[in-house]
Amino acid sequence: MKMISLQDVQEAHSRIREHVIKTPVMTSNTINEMTNSEVFFKCENFQRVGAFKFRGALNAVSQLDEEQKTRGVVTHSSGNHAQALSLAASKLGVKATIVMPSNAPQVKVDATRGYGASIVFCEPTVESRVYTANELVKQHGYFLIHPYDNEQIIAGAGTAALELVQEYGELDALFCPIGGGGLISGTSIAVKGLSESTKVIGAEPKQADDAYRSIRDGKIYPSIKPNTIADGLRTSLAELTFNIISENVDEIVLVTETEIVDAMRLLWERMKLVVEPSGAVPLAALLSEGKRFQKQRIGVILSGGNVDLSSFFENYYAMINSESS
């Protein structure tokens, strides 16, 4: 198996840096006091399409050959990867087709179409998603870009941590969410490559703890009916991410749903950042394990900020209508 190296992440960065946002790093006095540490938040909620996913998608699409570019790309996702791949493809003039479950929220369908992708609907099961995507590959010769079981996606994802360490120097520890494992794979390659002594801590919902159990038992467990609000972290590991995490990640911390919402609330109320539940999971892990991480320099990857705010704003519209009448 070819392992991905720091150099792959650095090359990905050179390839994509002009088109991705070099997201700001934010700090909070409140959270520094709570943790008795210095915490650096890498704000990928400010990335294009609102999540780190754009980095990997652009890195992958950039490396297609001319024939692949002409045929187009396909993926299955109803989340941030769908929009990230659509935008990356559209930027490079490549046709993108996204397989989405028939029950995907209209807002995500519209957003993905908004970036110029075609949508093909399938039954709302993992099997149907994979089958439908593979059929499209067979029938049209589209190139499949998996959301995380892909070396170029992983190398691209690692560029966020690369920027963080380049800008703020060596960290004692870095907290990162684990879903399918693409982000933490790229992150750990970048961080360990730059400074071997930095601890890389995965953060996962207790109610979607397949990665924790997989690493503990040395075999990949599927993620069966994960009951977490962290919708980006419901997927299971792939062989590639399983291997990288086994080698690179020092520890996986599990957090409760309440801890996730508490952390999200801190990010919104105190830091004024719109962060999605999945993005709040690493802060939840840091806060729950804080005693072990005092007086350190700690990085936290805020992976994304895509939250459905419709009902929040419906309340505002209702409020002003009732007030003006």
Place this chain on the structure above:
Amino acid sequence: MKMISLQDVQEAHSRIREHVIKTPVMTSNTINEMTNSEVFFKCENFQRVGAFKFRGALNAVSQLDEEQKTRGVVTHSSGNHAQALSLAASKLGVKATIVMPSNAPQVKVDATRGYGASIVFCEPTVESRVYTANELVKQHGYFLIHPYDNEQIIAGAGTAALELVQEYGELDALFCPIGGGGLISGTSIAVKGLSESTKVIGAEPKQADDAYRSIRDGKIYPSIKPNTIADGLRTSLAELTFNIISENVDEIVLVTETEIVDAMRLLWERMKLVVEPSGAVPLAALLSEGKRFQKQRIGVILSGGNVDLSSFFENYYAMINSESS
């Protein structure tokens, strides 16, 4: 009357710069495309206490003489100025007393106490607030620091725009909210001082248009039962801010409540920024008057991010409780 100068703003900046956050300036491809301009958002929602108010409060408290510092400061406010003054006073070891209406939200009372201030409650009327504060001045010799009818508060408020122009260069126009007029007074002094040709545009809710009418008619109107969700903009001008605005501000744009919520929604959904309704008012003005401001370099002051998110997060907690049961 002593007018405030660019030099006053620059001196305020030297005085407070080590203790305030040099807030980031954010941009958005979506909003640049919508406006066909380059828009720079100065993010004072990331300032200490979540609003620009900390700049002026710290500038004012820093300049007290020893006797004033020993006696302590007082103000009347249930909003961002209360917390800003409390924190500024606490940083400099000065006692702060805040007069709040008896119906002030508990969350604001707690936050202000959290910064170490004492609270004195009064009847929920403007008369009672002013009377109670003046009584405290008489009885205890406290030094009154008005939220905006104060030269040091205004000079401090201007440091946000100063940083924006110093970092990003001359602007064609700058949009700023108008409540009592302190922020736009300081902002216009800084901006016009650095580049006379930059247009300074005030933004005010149509349903709290006292500043618009005051400037139009050349006399200060009180703000009577202003029916706007932009709770920071319900106050009326003072003589000091009226005079500065009359001289410096090129235009006041009025916006509807729907335009305010639309702008707020863009800031949250697209830019992932928690901004309070008052802070969204200048973007609402830019979007409503966009045709006149194309292909320009435009600054927007996002004045604050203090929004009550209790019910938003109560929904989240309810969601996870019902899911885990």
